[in-house]
Amino acid sequence: MAGLFRKLDKMDDRILYVLIGLSVLLPLIKPMQLPLSPSSMSVDAFEAVDSMPAGSRIFLITEIGPTLSAELLPQLVAIHRHAMSKGLRIIYTPTSPVSSPFLVDIVDDWQQEYSYEYGKDVVILPFRAGDESLVVQIGQNFRGLYDEDYYEDDLEGMEIMQGISDIGDVDLVISLGGGELYRWVVRHIQAPKKLPTIIGCTAVMTTFVVPFYSSGQFVGIISGLGGSADYEFLANLPGAGVSGMDAQSLGHVVLLILILLGNISGLVLRRESV
Amino acid sequence: MSTSFEVWVAAFFTLAIFSYLFKDNIVFEFAEHTFIGFSAAHFFVEGYHNINGMAVDPLKEGDWPWIIPIILGLLLYTRYLPKSVSWLSRFPVAIMVSIASAAQIRGTLHAEFISQIAATSKLDIRQPNNLIFLIGVVTVCSYFLYLKRVRESSTLKVTSRVGRYFLMAAFGASLGTTVMGRYSLLIGRLQFLFGDWIKLIK
Numbered sequence: 001m002a003g004l005f006r007k008l009d010k011m012d013d014r015i016l017y018v019l020i021g022l023s024v025l026l027p028l029i030k031p032m033q034l035p036l037s038p039s040s041m042s043v044d045a046f047e048a049v050d051s052m053p054a055g056s057r058i059f060l061i062t063e064i065g066p067t068l069s070a071e072l073l074p075q076l077v078a079i080h081r082h083a084m085s086k087g088l089r090i091i092y093t094p095t096s097p098v099s100s101p102f103l104v105d106i107v108d109d110w111q112q113e114y115s116y117e118y119g120k121d122v123v124i125l126p127f128r129a130g131d132e133s134l135v136v137q138i139g140q141n142f143r144g145l146y147d148e149d150y151y152e153d154d155l156e157g158m159e160i161m162q163g164i165s166d167i168g169d170v171d172l173v174i175s176l177g178g179g180e181l182y183r184w185v186v187r188h189i190q191a192p193k194k195l196p197t198i199i200g201c202t203a204v205m206t207t208f209v210v211p212f213y214s215s216g217q218f219v220g221i222i223s224g225l226g227g228s229a230d231y232e233f234l235a236n237l238p239g240a241g242v243s244g245m246d247a248q249s250l251g252h253v254v255l256l257i258l259i260l261l262g263n264i265s266g267l268v269l270r271r272e273s274v
Numbered sequence: 275m276s277t278s279f280e281v282w283v284a285a286f287f288t289l290a291i292f293s294y295l296f297k298d299n300i301v302f303e304f305a306e307h308t309f310i311g312f313s314a315a316h317f318f319v320e321g322y323h324n325i326n327g328m329a330v331d332p333l334k335e336g337d338w339p340w341i342i343p344i345i346l347g348l349l350l351y352t353r354y355l356p357k358s359v360s361w362l363s364r365f366p367v368a369i370m371v372s373i374a375s376a377a378q379i380r381g382t383l384h385a386e387f388i389s390q391i392a393a394t395s396k397l398d399i400r401q402p403n404n405l406i407f408l409i410g411v412v413t414v415c416s417y418f419l420y421l422k423r424v425r426e427s428s429t430l431k432v433t434s435r436v437g438r439y440f441l442m443a444a445f446g447a448s449l450g451t452t453v454m455g456r457y458s459l460l461i462g463r464l465q466f467l468f469g470d471w472i473k474l475i476k
Contacts, residue, residue: 017295024457025464028475070462071455097320129324136377187381191389203455207448214407215393217385224451225458243475244461251457 005265023254027246042230045198045220054087062176065098074228074241075200082235084114092124119158124150132184139188142167168193176200285471413437
Protein backbone atom coordinates (compact mmCIF):
# COMPACT_ATOMS: atom_id res chain seq x y z
CA MET A 1 0.00 0.00 0.00
CA ALA A 2 2.77 2.40 0.99
CA GLY A 3 4.41 1.75 -2.37
CA LEU A 4 1.28 2.91 -4.16
CA PHE A 5 1.15 6.09 -2.10
CA ARG A 6 4.83 6.74 -2.78
CA LYS A 7 4.05 6.53 -6.49
CA LEU A 8 1.10 8.87 -6.03
CA ASP A 9 3.30 11.30 -4.12
CA LYS A 10 5.74 11.50 -7.00
CA MET A 11 3.08 11.62 -9.70
CA ASP A 12 3.48 14.29 -12.38
CA ASP A 13 1.14 17.28 -11.76
CA ARG A 14 0.17 17.21 -15.43
CA ILE A 15 -1.67 13.92 -14.96
CA LEU A 16 -3.88 15.69 -12.41
CA TYR A 17 -4.55 18.53 -14.89
CA VAL A 18 -5.61 15.97 -17.51
CA LEU A 19 -7.86 14.18 -14.98
CA ILE A 20 -9.55 17.43 -13.94
CA GLY A 21 -9.85 18.58 -17.56
CA LEU A 22 -11.51 15.31 -18.60
CA SER A 23 -13.86 15.32 -15.61
CA VAL A 24 -15.11 18.75 -16.74
CA LEU A 25 -15.07 18.12 -20.48
CA LEU A 26 -16.87 14.76 -20.67
CA PRO A 27 -20.12 15.92 -19.01
CA LEU A 28 -20.10 18.97 -21.30
CA ILE A 29 -19.97 16.72 -24.37
CA LYS A 30 -22.35 14.12 -22.95
CA PRO A 31 -24.56 15.72 -20.25
CA MET A 32 -25.67 13.47 -17.40
CA GLN A 33 -28.80 15.48 -16.55
CA LEU A 34 -28.06 15.48 -12.80
CA PRO A 35 -30.99 16.85 -10.76
CA LEU A 36 -30.85 20.51 -9.69
CA SER A 37 -32.13 21.80 -6.36
CA PRO A 38 -32.03 25.60 -6.35
CA SER A 39 -30.77 27.35 -3.20
CA SER A 40 -33.09 29.63 -1.21
CA MET A 41 -30.95 32.61 -2.26
CA SER A 42 -31.58 31.85 -5.94
CA VAL A 43 -35.27 31.14 -5.37
CA ASP A 44 -35.70 34.51 -3.61
CA ALA A 45 -33.87 36.30 -6.42
CA PHE A 46 -36.01 34.61 -9.04
CA GLU A 47 -39.25 35.31 -7.18
CA ALA A 48 -38.37 38.98 -6.73
CA VAL A 49 -38.15 39.37 -10.52
CA ASP A 50 -40.98 36.97 -11.30
CA SER A 51 -43.47 38.74 -9.02
CA MET A 52 -43.00 42.14 -10.67
CA PRO A 53 -45.91 43.38 -12.79
CA ALA A 54 -45.28 43.91 -16.52
CA GLY A 55 -43.81 47.32 -17.28
CA SER A 56 -41.82 47.50 -14.01
CA ARG A 57 -38.33 48.89 -14.33
CA ILE A 58 -35.15 47.11 -13.30
CA PHE A 59 -31.94 49.06 -12.82
CA LEU A 60 -29.14 46.61 -13.62
CA ILE A 61 -25.64 47.76 -12.79
CA THR A 62 -22.72 45.56 -13.81
CA GLU A 63 -18.96 45.38 -14.08
CA ILE A 64 -18.96 42.29 -16.30
CA GLY A 65 -15.85 41.82 -18.42
CA PRO A 66 -13.83 39.03 -20.02
CA THR A 67 -12.44 37.87 -16.66
CA LEU A 68 -15.89 37.68 -15.06
CA SER A 69 -17.94 36.55 -18.03
CA ALA A 70 -17.66 32.79 -17.34
CA GLU A 71 -19.79 33.28 -14.22
CA LEU A 72 -21.66 36.54 -14.79
CA LEU A 73 -22.65 36.19 -18.44
CA PRO A 74 -25.00 33.21 -17.86
CA GLN A 75 -26.57 35.21 -14.98
CA LEU A 76 -26.99 38.28 -17.16
CA VAL A 77 -28.51 36.29 -20.02
CA ALA A 78 -30.89 34.43 -17.68
CA ILE A 79 -32.12 37.68 -16.07
CA HIS A 80 -32.44 39.42 -19.43
CA ARG A 81 -34.47 36.59 -20.98
CA HIS A 82 -36.66 36.20 -17.89
CA ALA A 83 -37.36 39.94 -17.65
CA MET A 84 -38.06 40.31 -21.37
CA SER A 85 -40.37 37.28 -21.38
CA LYS A 86 -42.39 38.93 -18.60
CA GLY A 87 -42.59 42.36 -20.21
CA LEU A 88 -40.29 44.00 -17.65
CA ARG A 89 -37.97 46.84 -18.61
CA ILE A 90 -34.23 47.03 -17.94
CA ILE A 91 -31.90 50.01 -17.63
CA TYR A 92 -28.38 48.62 -18.10
CA THR A 93 -25.55 50.55 -16.48
CA PRO A 94 -21.90 49.52 -16.95
CA THR A 95 -19.31 50.47 -14.33
CA SER A 96 -16.41 49.12 -16.36
CA PRO A 97 -15.38 50.14 -19.89
CA VAL A 98 -15.31 46.47 -20.93
CA SER A 99 -18.93 45.85 -19.86
CA SER A 100 -20.66 47.75 -22.66
CA PRO A 101 -19.91 45.26 -25.51
CA PHE A 102 -21.43 42.44 -23.43
CA LEU A 103 -24.59 44.48 -22.85
CA VAL A 104 -24.87 45.44 -26.53
CA ASP A 105 -24.50 41.77 -27.56
CA ILE A 106 -27.17 40.58 -25.12
CA VAL A 107 -29.67 43.26 -26.16
CA ASP A 108 -29.06 42.50 -29.86
CA ASP A 109 -28.97 38.69 -29.57
CA TRP A 110 -32.38 38.26 -27.91
CA GLN A 111 -34.28 41.10 -29.60
CA GLN A 112 -35.85 38.89 -32.26
CA GLU A 113 -37.00 36.18 -29.86
CA TYR A 114 -38.71 38.51 -27.37
CA SER A 115 -39.50 41.40 -29.77
CA TYR A 116 -38.65 44.16 -27.34
CA GLU A 117 -37.96 47.70 -28.37
CA TYR A 118 -34.75 49.57 -27.58
CA GLY A 119 -35.57 52.81 -25.77
CA LYS A 120 -38.96 51.53 -24.64
CA ASP A 121 -38.18 48.18 -22.97
CA VAL A 122 -34.44 48.33 -22.63
CA VAL A 123 -31.68 50.92 -22.66
CA ILE A 124 -27.91 50.83 -22.23
CA LEU A 125 -26.37 53.78 -20.43
CA PRO A 126 -22.82 54.82 -21.31
CA PHE A 127 -19.79 53.90 -19.22
CA ARG A 128 -18.81 56.50 -16.65
CA ALA A 129 -15.55 56.34 -14.73
CA GLY A 130 -15.41 56.63 -10.98
CA ASP A 131 -15.97 53.22 -9.36
CA GLU A 132 -17.48 53.92 -5.93
CA SER A 133 -17.86 57.64 -6.57
CA LEU A 134 -19.89 56.73 -9.68
CA VAL A 135 -22.29 54.68 -7.54
CA VAL A 136 -22.46 57.58 -5.06
CA GLN A 137 -23.48 59.83 -7.95
CA ILE A 138 -26.07 57.31 -9.18
CA GLY A 139 -27.58 57.29 -5.69
CA GLN A 140 -27.64 61.06 -5.39
CA ASN A 141 -28.03 62.51 -8.87
CA PHE A 142 -28.89 59.75 -11.33
CA ARG A 143 -30.44 61.88 -14.07
CA GLY A 144 -27.76 64.54 -13.78
CA LEU A 145 -25.14 61.88 -14.47
CA TYR A 146 -26.70 60.48 -17.63
CA ASP A 147 -28.28 62.62 -20.31
CA GLU A 148 -27.66 60.27 -23.24
CA ASP A 149 -27.41 56.52 -23.79
CA TYR A 150 -24.55 54.34 -25.01
CA TYR A 151 -25.30 55.31 -28.64
CA GLU A 152 -25.25 59.03 -27.70
CA ASP A 153 -29.03 59.39 -28.17
CA ASP A 154 -30.90 61.74 -25.85
CA LEU A 155 -32.45 59.89 -22.88
CA GLU A 156 -35.21 62.51 -22.50
CA GLY A 157 -37.07 61.18 -25.51
CA MET A 158 -36.93 57.53 -24.45
CA GLU A 159 -40.07 55.96 -23.03
CA ILE A 160 -38.19 53.79 -20.56
CA MET A 161 -36.80 56.86 -18.79
CA GLN A 162 -40.12 58.68 -18.47
CA GLY A 163 -40.97 59.35 -14.82
CA ILE A 164 -37.48 58.58 -13.57
CA SER A 165 -36.02 61.63 -11.88
CA ASP A 166 -34.14 59.72 -9.22
CA ILE A 167 -32.80 56.18 -8.79
CA GLY A 168 -35.55 55.66 -6.19
CA ASP A 169 -38.08 55.67 -9.05
CA VAL A 170 -36.98 52.25 -10.33
CA ASP A 171 -38.70 49.12 -8.97
CA LEU A 172 -35.75 46.80 -8.49
CA VAL A 173 -31.96 47.05 -8.46
CA ILE A 174 -29.74 44.22 -9.66
CA SER A 175 -25.99 44.35 -9.26
CA LEU A 176 -23.79 41.89 -11.15
CA GLY A 177 -20.14 42.00 -10.23
CA GLY A 178 -17.11 40.14 -9.00
CA GLY A 179 -15.54 42.72 -6.74
CA GLU A 180 -16.68 45.50 -4.45
CA LEU A 181 -19.67 46.53 -6.54
CA TYR A 182 -22.18 44.93 -4.14
CA ARG A 183 -20.74 46.99 -1.28
CA TRP A 184 -21.03 50.23 -3.23
CA VAL A 185 -24.62 49.36 -4.13
CA VAL A 186 -25.63 48.56 -0.55
CA ARG A 187 -23.93 51.69 0.76
CA HIS A 188 -25.18 54.23 -1.74
CA ILE A 189 -28.33 52.82 -3.36
CA GLN A 190 -29.94 50.08 -1.27
CA ALA A 191 -29.51 51.59 2.19
CA PRO A 192 -30.48 55.22 1.46
CA LYS A 193 -33.28 54.43 -1.01
CA LYS A 194 -34.55 51.20 0.60
CA LEU A 195 -34.87 49.61 -2.85
CA PRO A 196 -35.25 45.85 -3.22
CA THR A 197 -31.86 44.65 -4.41
CA ILE A 198 -30.59 41.42 -5.92
CA ILE A 199 -26.90 40.62 -6.08
CA GLY A 200 -25.36 38.47 -8.78
CA CYS A 201 -21.77 37.65 -7.89
CA THR A 202 -18.93 35.28 -8.63
CA ALA A 203 -18.78 32.18 -6.43
CA VAL A 204 -15.67 33.54 -4.69
CA MET A 205 -17.63 36.54 -3.39
CA THR A 206 -20.59 34.58 -2.03
CA THR A 207 -19.39 34.28 1.57
CA PHE A 208 -18.93 38.06 1.69
CA VAL A 209 -22.36 38.83 0.22
CA VAL A 210 -24.44 36.34 2.27
CA PRO A 211 -24.48 38.43 5.50
CA PHE A 212 -26.38 41.15 3.63
CA TYR A 213 -28.90 38.59 2.42
CA SER A 214 -29.29 37.18 5.95
CA SER A 215 -29.92 40.67 7.30
CA GLY A 216 -32.62 41.28 4.68
CA GLN A 217 -30.71 44.04 2.88
CA PHE A 218 -30.60 41.96 -0.31
CA VAL A 219 -33.72 40.10 -1.39
CA GLY A 220 -31.77 37.39 -3.21
CA ILE A 221 -28.34 36.30 -4.42
CA ILE A 222 -27.36 34.62 -7.66
CA SER A 223 -24.04 33.02 -6.87
CA GLY A 224 -21.64 32.00 -9.62
CA LEU A 225 -22.44 29.49 -12.32
CA GLY A 226 -24.51 27.46 -9.84
CA GLY A 227 -26.73 30.48 -9.19
CA SER A 228 -27.34 31.04 -12.89
CA ALA A 229 -28.17 27.34 -13.31
CA ASP A 230 -30.73 27.70 -10.48
CA TYR A 231 -32.20 30.79 -12.10
CA GLU A 232 -32.40 29.18 -15.55
CA PHE A 233 -34.03 26.11 -14.01
CA LEU A 234 -36.62 28.19 -12.11
CA ALA A 235 -37.40 30.36 -15.12
CA ASN A 236 -37.50 27.27 -17.36
CA LEU A 237 -35.01 28.91 -19.71
CA PRO A 238 -32.06 26.48 -19.87
CA GLY A 239 -28.78 28.03 -20.93
CA ALA A 240 -25.03 28.00 -20.22
CA GLY A 241 -25.59 27.70 -16.45
CA VAL A 242 -27.60 24.48 -16.52
CA SER A 243 -25.32 22.90 -19.12
CA GLY A 244 -22.26 23.66 -16.96
CA MET A 245 -23.64 22.10 -13.78
CA ASP A 246 -22.88 18.48 -14.65
CA ALA A 247 -19.29 19.51 -15.32
CA GLN A 248 -19.14 21.39 -11.99
CA SER A 249 -20.48 18.37 -10.11
CA LEU A 250 -18.21 15.75 -11.68
CA GLY A 251 -15.23 18.11 -11.45
CA HIS A 252 -15.84 18.53 -7.73
CA VAL A 253 -16.18 14.78 -7.20
CA VAL A 254 -12.79 14.20 -8.85
CA LEU A 255 -11.26 17.01 -6.80
CA LEU A 256 -12.66 15.60 -3.55
CA ILE A 257 -11.24 12.16 -4.39
CA LEU A 258 -7.84 13.74 -5.11
CA ILE A 259 -7.94 15.69 -1.81
CA LEU A 260 -8.83 12.52 0.10
CA LEU A 261 -6.12 10.50 -1.63
CA GLY A 262 -3.58 13.24 -1.01
CA ASN A 263 -4.40 13.40 2.70
CA ILE A 264 -4.38 9.63 3.18
CA SER A 265 -1.12 9.39 1.25
CA GLY A 266 0.40 12.15 3.40
CA LEU A 267 -0.64 10.42 6.63
CA VAL A 268 0.61 6.99 5.53
CA LEU A 269 3.97 8.28 4.33
CA ARG A 270 4.44 10.40 7.48
CA ARG A 271 3.71 7.39 9.69
CA GLU A 272 6.15 5.31 7.67
CA SER A 273 8.95 7.85 8.04
CA VAL A 274 8.57 8.02 11.88
CA MET B 275 -15.54 23.77 -36.85
CA SER B 276 -16.05 27.50 -36.70
CA THR B 277 -15.28 29.54 -39.80
CA SER B 278 -15.03 32.81 -37.85
CA PHE B 279 -11.56 34.36 -37.79
CA GLU B 280 -12.24 35.91 -34.36
CA VAL B 281 -13.13 32.52 -32.87
CA TRP B 282 -9.90 30.99 -34.25
CA VAL B 283 -7.80 33.80 -32.79
CA ALA B 284 -9.54 33.40 -29.40
CA ALA B 285 -9.07 29.61 -29.57
CA PHE B 286 -5.36 30.03 -30.35
CA PHE B 287 -4.82 32.33 -27.38
CA THR B 288 -6.86 30.08 -25.06
CA LEU B 289 -4.72 27.07 -26.03
CA ALA B 290 -1.56 29.18 -25.75
CA ILE B 291 -2.44 30.12 -22.17
CA PHE B 292 -3.39 26.52 -21.30
CA SER B 293 -0.03 25.35 -22.68
CA TYR B 294 1.58 26.74 -19.50
CA LEU B 295 0.09 23.77 -17.64
CA PHE B 296 2.47 21.56 -19.61
CA LYS B 297 5.43 23.87 -19.11
CA ASP B 298 6.51 27.45 -19.64
CA ASN B 299 7.00 28.02 -23.36
CA ILE B 300 7.35 30.72 -25.99
CA VAL B 301 3.74 30.42 -27.22
CA PHE B 302 2.48 31.08 -23.68
CA GLU B 303 4.81 34.06 -23.32
CA PHE B 304 3.62 35.44 -26.64
CA ALA B 305 -0.02 35.19 -25.49
CA GLU B 306 0.83 36.70 -22.10
CA HIS B 307 2.66 39.68 -23.62
CA THR B 308 -0.07 40.21 -26.21
CA PHE B 309 -2.69 40.25 -23.46
CA ILE B 310 -0.75 42.79 -21.41
CA GLY B 311 -0.15 44.95 -24.48
CA PHE B 312 -3.79 44.87 -25.53
CA SER B 313 -4.99 45.63 -22.00
CA ALA B 314 -2.63 48.58 -21.63
CA ALA B 315 -3.66 49.97 -25.02
CA HIS B 316 -7.35 49.46 -24.28
CA PHE B 317 -7.20 51.26 -20.95
CA PHE B 318 -5.09 54.06 -22.42
CA VAL B 319 -7.74 54.70 -25.07
CA GLU B 320 -10.54 54.45 -22.48
CA GLY B 321 -8.69 56.89 -20.23
CA TYR B 322 -8.17 59.29 -23.12
CA HIS B 323 -11.90 59.19 -23.97
CA ASN B 324 -12.84 59.64 -20.33
CA ILE B 325 -10.68 62.70 -19.86
CA ASN B 326 -11.90 64.17 -23.14
CA GLY B 327 -15.57 63.40 -22.57
CA MET B 328 -15.77 64.27 -18.92
CA ALA B 329 -13.44 67.27 -18.62
CA VAL B 330 -11.88 68.61 -21.84
CA ASP B 331 -15.08 68.80 -23.95
CA PRO B 332 -17.13 70.57 -21.24
CA LEU B 333 -14.19 72.94 -20.72
CA LYS B 334 -14.14 73.79 -24.42
CA GLU B 335 -17.85 74.61 -24.16
CA GLY B 336 -17.07 77.17 -21.45
CA ASP B 337 -17.75 75.01 -18.38
CA TRP B 338 -14.60 76.36 -16.71
CA PRO B 339 -14.76 74.53 -13.31
CA TRP B 340 -13.57 71.41 -15.18
CA ILE B 341 -10.13 72.99 -15.27
CA ILE B 342 -9.79 72.04 -11.58
CA PRO B 343 -9.81 68.22 -12.02
CA ILE B 344 -7.56 68.59 -15.08
CA ILE B 345 -5.00 70.54 -13.05
CA LEU B 346 -5.27 68.08 -10.17
CA GLY B 347 -4.77 65.20 -12.60
CA LEU B 348 -1.67 66.81 -14.06
CA LEU B 349 -0.29 67.49 -10.59
CA LEU B 350 -0.23 63.74 -9.97
CA TYR B 351 2.65 63.48 -12.45
CA THR B 352 4.82 65.98 -10.60
CA ARG B 353 6.05 63.08 -8.46
CA TYR B 354 8.32 62.17 -11.37
CA LEU B 355 9.93 65.62 -11.29
CA PRO B 356 12.67 66.88 -8.92
CA LYS B 357 11.89 67.13 -5.19
CA SER B 358 11.37 70.89 -5.36
CA VAL B 359 8.07 70.34 -7.21
CA SER B 360 7.25 66.66 -6.54
CA TRP B 361 5.47 67.57 -3.27
CA LEU B 362 2.66 69.06 -5.38
CA SER B 363 1.46 65.51 -6.18
CA ARG B 364 0.33 65.18 -2.56
CA PHE B 365 -2.58 67.58 -3.12
CA PRO B 366 -4.55 65.43 -5.61
CA VAL B 367 -3.70 62.28 -3.63
CA ALA B 368 -4.99 63.90 -0.43
CA ILE B 369 -8.20 65.00 -2.16
CA MET B 370 -8.79 61.53 -3.64
CA VAL B 371 -8.16 59.78 -0.33
CA SER B 372 -10.37 62.18 1.62
CA ILE B 373 -13.27 61.95 -0.86
CA ALA B 374 -13.03 58.15 -0.96
CA SER B 375 -12.89 57.95 2.83
CA ALA B 376 -15.85 60.31 3.23
CA ALA B 377 -17.94 58.32 0.74
CA GLN B 378 -17.05 55.02 2.40
CA ILE B 379 -17.56 56.10 6.01
CA ARG B 380 -20.91 57.68 5.21
CA GLY B 381 -22.24 54.56 3.51
CA THR B 382 -20.44 51.92 5.55
CA LEU B 383 -21.68 53.06 8.96
CA HIS B 384 -25.31 52.61 8.12
CA ALA B 385 -25.29 49.88 5.47
CA GLU B 386 -22.57 47.60 6.77
CA PHE B 387 -22.39 48.28 10.49
CA ILE B 388 -25.67 49.44 12.00
CA SER B 389 -27.87 47.35 9.68
CA GLN B 390 -25.82 44.21 10.37
CA ILE B 391 -25.93 44.73 14.15
CA ALA B 392 -29.67 45.47 14.00
CA ALA B 393 -30.31 42.30 11.97
CA THR B 394 -28.23 40.20 14.38
CA SER B 395 -30.10 41.61 17.40
CA LYS B 396 -33.41 40.57 15.83
CA LEU B 397 -32.44 36.91 15.42
CA ASP B 398 -34.89 34.36 16.72
CA ILE B 399 -32.48 32.22 18.73
CA ARG B 400 -35.04 29.45 19.22
CA GLN B 401 -33.99 28.33 15.74
CA PRO B 402 -30.76 26.30 15.89
CA ASN B 403 -29.18 28.01 12.86
CA ASN B 404 -29.70 31.45 14.37
CA LEU B 405 -28.31 30.33 17.71
CA ILE B 406 -25.17 28.98 16.02
CA PHE B 407 -24.91 32.23 14.07
CA LEU B 408 -25.15 34.31 17.26
CA ILE B 409 -22.56 32.17 19.04
CA GLY B 410 -20.33 32.66 15.99
CA VAL B 411 -20.72 36.45 16.05
CA VAL B 412 -19.98 36.74 19.79
CA THR B 413 -17.06 34.32 19.86
CA VAL B 414 -15.42 35.76 16.74
CA CYS B 415 -15.71 39.25 18.23
CA SER B 416 -14.08 37.95 21.41
CA TYR B 417 -11.20 36.57 19.32
CA PHE B 418 -10.31 40.11 18.33
CA LEU B 419 -10.11 41.51 21.88
CA TYR B 420 -6.45 42.31 22.39
CA LEU B 421 -6.41 43.81 25.92
CA LYS B 422 -3.91 41.71 27.86
CA ARG B 423 -5.93 41.65 31.11
CA VAL B 424 -9.09 40.57 29.29
CA ARG B 425 -7.30 38.18 26.97
CA GLU B 426 -5.78 36.20 29.82
CA SER B 427 -9.14 35.46 31.47
CA SER B 428 -10.13 31.80 31.29
CA THR B 429 -13.57 32.59 29.79
CA LEU B 430 -12.09 34.53 26.94
CA LYS B 431 -9.56 31.82 26.23
CA VAL B 432 -12.46 29.44 25.57
CA THR B 433 -14.58 31.88 23.55
CA SER B 434 -11.65 33.05 21.43
CA ARG B 435 -10.76 29.43 20.65
CA VAL B 436 -14.37 28.77 19.57
CA GLY B 437 -14.24 32.01 17.57
CA ARG B 438 -11.10 30.76 15.83
CA TYR B 439 -12.97 27.63 14.72
CA PHE B 440 -15.78 29.77 13.33
CA LEU B 441 -13.22 31.87 11.45
CA MET B 442 -11.59 28.75 10.05
CA ALA B 443 -14.99 27.47 8.91
CA ALA B 444 -15.62 30.80 7.18
CA PHE B 445 -12.21 30.71 5.46
CA GLY B 446 -12.89 27.12 4.41
CA ALA B 447 -16.23 28.12 2.88
CA SER B 448 -14.48 30.97 1.10
CA LEU B 449 -11.82 28.62 -0.30
CA GLY B 450 -14.54 26.19 -1.40
CA THR B 451 -16.36 28.87 -3.36
CA THR B 452 -13.02 29.98 -4.84
CA VAL B 453 -12.45 26.47 -6.20
CA MET B 454 -16.00 26.53 -7.56
CA GLY B 455 -15.27 29.85 -9.27
CA ARG B 456 -12.08 28.51 -10.84
CA TYR B 457 -14.02 25.51 -12.15
CA SER B 458 -16.54 27.92 -13.71
CA LEU B 459 -13.68 29.64 -15.56
CA LEU B 460 -12.44 26.29 -16.86
CA ILE B 461 -15.97 25.31 -17.90
CA GLY B 462 -16.38 28.64 -19.71
CA ARG B 463 -13.18 28.09 -21.71
CA LEU B 464 -13.99 24.47 -22.52
CA GLN B 465 -17.51 25.45 -23.61
CA PHE B 466 -15.86 27.96 -25.92
CA LEU B 467 -13.23 25.56 -27.30
CA PHE B 468 -15.50 22.56 -27.77
CA GLY B 469 -18.70 24.51 -28.43
CA ASP B 470 -17.98 27.72 -30.34
CA TRP B 471 -14.75 26.52 -31.97
CA ILE B 472 -14.90 22.76 -32.59
CA LYS B 473 -18.72 22.57 -32.33
CA LEU B 474 -18.59 19.33 -30.40
CA ILE B 475 -20.89 20.65 -27.66
CA LYS B 476 -24.42 21.38 -28.82
